Amino acid sequence: MISTKNLDALIKQFIQKDRQNIVADLKNYDNIHSAATAVGKNGRKHDHQRRIRPTDLEDFAKRIDQVARRFEQAKSFNEIYAIVNECRIYKIGPLAIYDTAVRIGRLYNIEPQEVYLQQGAKWGAQALGITKNRVSMQELIATNKNFSQLSPHEIESFLCIYHKDLRG
Template sequence: MIKRINDILKARTFDELFNIVTECKVKGFGELSIYDTAMRIGTHMNIEPDKVYLHAGARKGMEILEDKGYMEIGSSKKKYVELKEMPKPMQQLKAAESEHLLCSMKDNMNTLEMC
């Protein structure tokens, strides 16, 4: 990524950062590592995601929302989901907050009921 520092410094969106990190990944550096690295760089540059990026844990949370009928079937297969596609209560959150909720609460979401 050091070789891409100029591209990183020019980035204005989280998508740009995410794509740069993805292009620089090495074997064993999975989708969660890509997201976390882009988030750390973005935080330093004051750039936040405007979409809910799906990776390991967040994808599992999204699958539960699909199973419960809160999300369109196939949503969990996407790279990301637009905030406006999320259930109404989750649309009030920032994209990174929704991702965090999906990831950290996946084990407790089976009893979830949206208002």
């Protein structure tokens, strides 16, 4: 298990080095379709979705486009996530669902209130003794008070980026 001192240093490093990139990345998607295809204003596909064929992302985006009005009524990130998940097709996994929901949520100023864990973030959380698929902010702050400086989405990004460091 990583020491408190080393975890504090990683959180500080994330805030100084990575936070601005996380914010900039979310601003790269200015409509629901681009959020679902993972292709931003810069014309590049998000690295998390690099293994998904463009045609599969386009099919996924078409399904999301068909229910786009439902996002306007959503009052929480969990609702947005559920709508996106209903649109899932073969080849679209949990990470793409989460990333798409986060990008769409940003369009409506709705952020996750808990930390969703999949892929690298799940590995990072496991290094901290967390084995659930979702975890509350209170539970994470109980592992280290410095997590209170981050939003749930930032914590998910932190756990993903630093999962190897956390596992030692």
